[in-house]
Amino acid sequence: MKIAIYGQYYQNSTEPIIKDIFSFFKTNNVEMVIEENFLEMLHEKQLVKKEYETFSVSTSLDNSYEMLISIGGDGTILRAATLVRNSGIPILGINAGRLGFLATVPKESIDNFLQFVIDKNYTISERTLLSITCAPKNDAIENDLNFAMNEVTVSRKDTTSMITVDTYLNNEYLNSYWADGLIISTPTGSTGYSLSCGGPILTPNVESLVITPIAPHNLNARPLVIPDNTEIKLRVSGREDQYLISLDSRIASVRNESVLTISKTDFKIKMIEIPGETFLKTLRNKLLWGEDKRN
Numbered sequence: 001m002k003i004a005i006y007g008q009y010y011q012n013s014t015e016p017i018i019k020d021i022f023s024f025f026k027t028n029n030v031e032m033v034i035e036e037n038f039l040e041m042l043h044e045k046q047l048v049k050k051e052y053e054t055f056s057v058s059t060s061l062d063n064s065y066e067m068l069i070s071i072g073g074d075g076t077i078l079r080a081a082t083l084v085r086n087s088g089i090p091i092l093g094i095n096a097g098r099l100g101f102l103a104t105v106p107k108e109s110i111d112n113f114l115q116f117v118i119d120k121n122y123t124i125s126e127r128t129l130l131s132i133t134c135a136p137k138n139d140a141i142e143n144d145l146n147f148a149m150n151e152v153t154v155s156r157k158d159t160t161s162m163i164t165v166d167t168y169l170n171n172e173y174l175n176s177y178w179a180d181g182l183i184i185s186t187p188t189g190s191t192g193y194s195l196s197c198g199g200p201i202l203t204p205n206v207e208s209l210v211i212t213p214i215a216p217h218n219l220n221a222r223p224l225v226i227p228d229n230t231e232i233k234l235r236v237s238g239r240e241d242q243y244l245i246s247l248d249s250r251i252a253s254v255r256n257e258s259v260l261t262i263s264k265t266d267f268k269i270k271m272i273e274i275p276g277e278t279f280l281k282t283l284r285n286k287l288l289w290g291e292d293k294r295n
């Protein structure tokens with residue numbers, strides 16, 4: 001069994017996590033291949049020797065890997081998705097971060113969870129992604145990483161004035177949002193930025209997207225759930241010449257009046273769900289639903 005290991009940061013808490021993972025996998029004869037910058041960090045801290053094979057953003061992973069283990073928070077999982085891309089390699093997140101909504105494995109008792117990996121006792125949760133085409137073409141977005149697991153957002157840039165986002169669904173006019181921005185969220189992203197702007201939570205396997213305005217001054221505008229095979233066209237205008245577009249954590253500038261077409265990609269990201277660590281449990285525990293003392 002061959003497993004890719006990825007992390008973005010080294011903190012004090014990294015050491016016990018790495019020690020647990022490495023000793024467990026060594027005992028179980030699992031081959032580990034480590035992302036090159038992360039290996040550099042671990043080597044600098046004298047945690048591991050440089051005897052491991054490495055991979056990087058530019059050396060795409062092939063399907064000989066059983067999975068990629070991401071050590072960090074949700075931001076690290078979003079970066080991990082840009083490493084696996086359309087390879088079909090599933091991602092397992094060990095939560096070394098704060099919320100870790102997508103990184104479901106707690107960093108305590110890692111051995112118990114990794115035993116599920118060895119036993120192949122897990123399920124796959126497939127996550128819909130969004131990508132963009134821009135007319136005229138925009139190389140800053142339309143590149144190898146043209147996909148978002150959480151959301152695509154358009155928002156104002158260099159100004160406090162609102163932008164106007166003319167929005168069409170399958171070429172039918174929907175609305176001109178006058179707002180700070182507009183979020184097109186996947187089910188995965190529905191618990192991220194969209195939620196903060198009043199959007200609904202979707203379970204990961206729902207075949208829908210959510211259009212959520214950011215602070216709209218059309219006061220009646222509400223988040224809208226649409227089928228995920230909808231083609232969404234946006235044309236943004238405003239006082240500045242440019243606005244911002246983001247795909248998860250990545251951001252670029254786009255000229256006003258460009259036409260953006262947003263649609264789902266033809267591949268999905270596979271997230272590993274370990275027995276007992278379900279989406280519903282994560283909802284209760286990480287969005288603190290269980291903290292209401294009335295019941």
Ligand SMILES: NC(=O)c1ccc[n+]([C@@H]2O[C@H](COP(=O)([O-])OP(=O)(O)OC[C@H]3O[C@@H](n4cnc5c(N)ncnc54)[C@H](O)[C@@H]3O)[C@@H](O)[C@H]2O)c1
Nearest residue numbers: 074075099100101150151188189191192193194196248249
């Ligand atoms: N006001 C907001 O809520 C807001 C604003 C900007 C971005 N975001 C989210 O942050 C993501 C980018 O992450 P980052 O690490 O670069 O930014 P960041 O460092 O600002 O972290 C954003 C927070 O959002 C949480 N988060 C990310 N994806 C989530 C998801 N699918 N479900 C639940 N929580 C989630 C993370 O745990 C983290 O605590 C974006 O895709 C967007 O969803 C949220």
Ligand SMILES: Nc1ncnc2c1ncn2[C@@H]1O[C@H](COP(=O)(O)OP(=O)(O)OP(=O)(O)O)[C@@H](O)[C@H]1O
Nearest residue numbers: 007009011014072073074075076096097098099100
């Ligand atoms: N490999 C790691 N080892 C130890 N701590 C880490 C590691 N990766 C991330 N962290 C901790 O988690 C923090 C957040 O990480 P990351 O950017 O991946 O997540 P995030 O998007 O901020 O989401 P979350 O709220 O889940 O932390 C880091 O600042 C760091 O404190």
